[in-house]
Amino acid sequence: MANKIIFPDNFVWGTATASYQIEGAWNKHGKGESTWDRFTHTPGKIKNNDTGDIADDHYRLWKKDIALMKKLGLKAYRFSISWPRVLPAGRGKVNQKGLDFYSNLVDGLLKAGITPFITLNHWDLPQKLEDEGGWAVRSTAEAFAQYADVLSRTLGDRVKNWITHNEPAVVAWMGYGTGQHAPGLTDFSISLPVAHHLLLSHGWAVPVIRGNSSNAEVGITLNIPWAVAASNSRADLNSVRADEGRWFRWFADPVYGRGYPSDITLDFDKMGALPNGMNFVQSGDLDVIATPTDFVGLNYYSRHVHRAETPNNDPQIVFPKPQNPEHWTEMGWEIEPDGLVGILCRVYFNYQPRKVYITENGASYSTPPDAKGNVPDIHRVNYLRTHFAAAHRALQAGVPLAGYFVWSLLDNFEWSHGYSQRFGIVYVDYETQKRYVKDSAKWYKGVIKKNGF
Numbered sequence: 001m002a003n004k005i006i007f008p009d010n011f012v013w014g015t016a017t018a019s020y021q022i023e024g025a026w027n028k029h030g031k032g033e034s035t036w037d038r039f040t041h042t043p044g045k046i047k048n049n050d051t052g053d054i055a056d057d058h059y060r061l062w063k064k065d066i067a068l069m070k071k072l073g074l075k076a077y078r079f080s081i082s083w084p085r086v087l088p089a090g091r092g093k094v095n096q097k098g099l100d101f102y103s104n105l106v107d108g109l110l111k112a113g114i115t116p117f118i119t120l121n122h123w124d125l126p127q128k129l130e131d132e133g134g135w136a137v138r139s140t141a142e143a144f145a146q147y148a149d150v151l152s153r154t155l156g157d158r159v160k161n162w163i164t165h166n167e168p169a170v171v172a173w174m175g176y177g178t179g180q181h182a183p184g185l186t187d188f189s190i191s192l193p194v195a196h197h198l199l200l201s202h203g204w205a206v207p208v209i210r211g212n213s214s215n216a217e218v219g220i221t222l223n224i225p226w227a228v229a230a231s232n233s234r235a236d237l238n239s240v241r242a243d244e245g246r247w248f249r250w251f252a253d254p255v256y257g258r259g260y261p262s263d264i265t266l267d268f269d270k271m272g273a274l275p276n277g278m279n280f281v282q283s284g285d286l287d288v289i290a291t292p293t294d295f296v297g298l299n300y301y302s303r304h305v306h307r308a309e310t311p312n313n314d315p316q317i318v319f320p321k322p323q324n325p326e327h328w329t330e331m332g333w334e335i336e337p338d339g340l341v342g343i344l345c346r347v348y349f350n351y352q353p354r355k356v357y358i359t360e361n362g363a364s365y366s367t368p369p370d371a372k373g374n375v376p377d378i379h380r381v382n383y384l385r386t387h388f389a390a391a392h393r394a395l396q397a398g399v400p401l402a403g404y405f406v407w408s409l410l411d412n413f414e415w416s417h418g419y420s421q422r423f424g425i426v427y428v429d430y431e432t433q434k435r436y437v438k439d440s441a442k443w444y445k446g447v448i449k450k451n452g453f
């Protein structure tokens with residue numbers, strides 16, 4: 001057995017979820033329609049035509065879910081607000097029942113000794129705003145600042161940790177570019193203003209939240225795989241540059257005051273995605289986007305090996321790992337704990353965020369409950385153990401990592417994959433809504449208790 005790994009005092013151990021993936025109650029108590037409601041109700045968009053209409057029924061079962069978190073000893077809980085539950089039309093009239101739901105949830109968490117971390121946008125935009133142009137138009141960014149105001153004014157006395165957006169790259173590129181996510185548009189020339197308005201709305205929201213919530217810490221969550229080239233061929237190296245540039249630097253660079261990366265602007269231009277140049281960027285926008293934040297949240301899952309498939313490519317070498325559950329999760333995502341050390345060091349030493357949180361990390365395995373109701377999800381335990389150890393190595397290298405949120409508390413609606421992928425440390429029987437604590441959750445409980453393993 002390796003030496004003991006002990007984390008710093010006050011290290012924040014949590015789990016994460018998102019409103020659309022767990023709440024259900026999609027049209028209850030005055031909630032407005034979201035883009036994800038519209039998208040999942042469109043046949044053919046989601047595996048098995050699954051929807052989040054019921055999901056984990058968390059809107060009804062939230063008290064039980066808090067009790068479960070308390071039992072596991074969780075210190076923090078990252079959840080998102082359904083924007084149309086609070087503002088059915090996206091702006092203007094508040095749906096008091098929706099706001100009360102989150103207010104009660106926050107009170108329940110605090111009573112259980114669990115620190116709430118709120119994500120304002122984990123993708124479920126009010127459909128009403130989408131009908132007016134969605135993130136492609138600047139007025140949606142203005143509406144987001146109003147929404148941030150409503151939420152932080154109501155909850156800011158009790159909630160001190162705020163994340164504006166979750167993975168804006170996924171919204172921009174997959175929601176409006178490739179169309180696998182809501183609203184399902186397929187036009188990269190729309191994705192570019194979308195990305196800009198997401199970032200702009202982030203910059204506008206930061207001071208609004210701070211104004212309403214004294215001593216609040218505000219950040220943004222970005223997704224970042226560990227991207228490596230399969231060989232030193234020019235094509236493979238270029239593929240890494242382009243891909244991580246589009247998915248990560250395009251967002252991190254402006255947030256850290258560097259503006260948009262010029263190599264990627266050139267790539268977009270070559271793709272024909274900038275027919276009118278960067279005319280959606282108005283003067284002063286980049287200063288707004290660069291408003292200093294208190295932390296960056298990183299979602300890390302996997303390594304991406306880049307092997308460019310161009311006709312005249314240089315020779316390439318790839319050493320694939322065997323495709324078994326120790327190396328690949330059921331999402332088909334390659335497991336690489338060292339990549340977590342890599343991304344943490346790279347982001348910290350390159351951008352110098354004040355603080356970093358792993359806002360998501362976890363694995364999809366479908367292990368069901370056995371006859372006794374135990375869920376022996378040994379591969380998930382291994383995944384978490386090796387990634388926690390990697391996080392600890394990054395801490396030793398000087399990265400100011402303040403906390404870790406396992407994705408996810410519960411099995412839930414996994415976007416285009418519907419219910420076919422199970423990321424929870426708690427199993428959910430969708431027929432009965434019964435929860436079964438998996439072995440990974442029991443193991444995690446011990447880690448939290450000892451602040452290490």
Ligand code: FCB
Pocket residue numbers: 018021166167170223299360407414415423
């Ligand atoms: C991330 C999302 C999260 C979840 C995980 C598996 O990209 O933020 O909602 O779906 O992937």
